[in-house]
Amino acid sequence: MILPSPELLAVSRRWYQGIFNGNTKILRDYLSTVEELRFIGTGEGEYWRGSAVRDGVGDFFEEIPVFDEVEELEAEAYENGETGWSSFVHRIRFVGVASESVHRTTLIFALDGAAWKIVHRHASVPTPNIDIVGAEQMAIQRLVDAARDEGPELNQTEGLASVLFTDLEGSTTLAATLGDKRWSTLIDQHFQTVEGIVTAHRGQFVKSLGDGTLSSFQSANEALLAAINMQEAVNLTDLEPRLGLRVGIHTGDVVLARGDFFGTVVNKAARIMSSANAGEILVSDETRVMVSGNHEFNFVDAKSVTLKGLPEDHTIYRLEWTR
Numbered sequence: 001m002i003l004p005s006p007e008l009l010a011v012s013r014r015w016y017q018g019i020f021n022g023n024t025k026i027l028r029d030y031l032s033t034v035e036e037l038r039f040i041g042t043g044e045g046e047y048w049r050g051s052a053v054r055d056g057v058g059d060f061f062e063e064i065p066v067f068d069e070v071e072e073l074e075a076e077a078y079e080n081g082e083t084g085w086s087s088f089v090h091r092i093r094f095v096g097v098a099s100e101s102v103h104r105t106t107l108i109f110a111l112d113g114a115a116w117k118i119v120h121r122h123a124s125v126p127t128p129n130i131d132i133v134g135a136e137q138m139a140i141q142r143l144v145d146a147a148r149d150e151g152p153e154l155n156q157t158e159g160l161a162s163v164l165f166t167d168l169e170g171s172t173t174l175a176a177t178l179g180d181k182r183w184s185t186l187i188d189q190h191f192q193t194v195e196g197i198v199t200a201h202r203g204q205f206v207k208s209l210g211d212g213t214l215s216s217f218q219s220a221n222e223a224l225l226a227a228i229n230m231q232e233a234v235n236l237t238d239l240e241p242r243l244g245l246r247v248g249i250h251t252g253d254v255v256l257a258r259g260d261f262f263g264t265v266v267n268k269a270a271r272i273m274s275s276a277n278a279g280e281i282l283v284s285d286e287t288r289v290m291v292s293g294n295h296e297f298n299f300v301d302a303k304s305v306t307l308k309g310l311p312e313d314h315t316i317y318r319l320e321w322t323r
Helices: 006-021 024-029 051-062 139-148 171-178 180-200 220-235 264-274 285-290
Strands: 038-040 047-049 067-080 083-094 101-112 115-124 157-169 203-209 212-217 244-257 260-262 281-284 299-306 313-319
Touching (some): 006 067, 006 083, 038 051, 171 180, 180 203, 180 220, 212 220, 220 313
Antiparallel strands (some): 038 047, 067 083, 101 115
C-alpha cells in the first residue's frame, strides 16, 4: 500500500541540508552500498553507478559554487513496504551567479535493516521543450489548468474526521491460488462492498490503494459501525484461503484537497491499520473518546505502541465485533 511518508520527507531534507551545508559525511552515509546505486545529475555524462557514487559524492558537491539562497518550493514523499521515494523542487541562487535556477530532484529509497538508504538520485534543471524538440507539450498542463478552473471544490478545506483504512492480509497467496482473472473480479467485488458500506454509514469512500481502501466519516460512531459491517461481510465469504481484513481508524483534523485527504491523521490511521492482524479493528484513543458515551462498542486490549514515522507512543484499542 502506497502511503505518504513524513519519515522520508525528514530523511530527504537532512540529505539536502548536507548538500547545502557541505556535510559530505551525511551525503555518503545516506547512500546505499549496493552496486545497483544510480546517481544522475543535470550535466551531460552525469550518470554514475555503484561504489563510485559513494566514493565521489563529497567531491562532486564540493565542486558546486557556494549556495547563497535556497528556497524549497515543493516537497512530497511516499513509501510502499521496503521502498519509498521523494520529489523536491528548490529555487537556488549561488554566490557570484546573478540569476537563480530551479532544481528538481527525485530520491528513491530502500530499507537497509532499520534505515532508509538512497538507491537512486535523479536531478534535473527545467529546459523548455521548445528548445529540445521544437514544440511545447501542453496536454498535461491543459488538464491541470482545467482542474484548477473547476471551482471551489478544489480549495483546501479542514475539519474533524474519522479516517478509516482497510487492507487485505493474505491477498498475495489468494491471488496466486485464484489466478489473475478471478482475483481481479474478487477484489472489484470487495471494493464495491466496502464502498457500499461506507456510503450506507454516511461516509466518503476516498480511494482504493492496491488491495486496501481509504474512507472518511464525519461521525466516529458511523466509522466504527462501518468497520464492523466490513468485517462481517468478509467473514461471510467462503473462499479458501480465507480473506483477512485489517482495519485502522483514527479521528482528528484533516485537510481535504482535490477529493483526497492529507495530514497526520491520515498517516496515523494507516499506521494503526498496519498494526492490526487479520480480522481486527484497531482504533486510536482519540476515536474511542469520541464514542465513550455509546455502550454499543466494546474496546479491549489497550496498549501503547510506536507508530512508524510518528513521534512518541500511541494508545490503541481493539474493537470487538464478533456477534
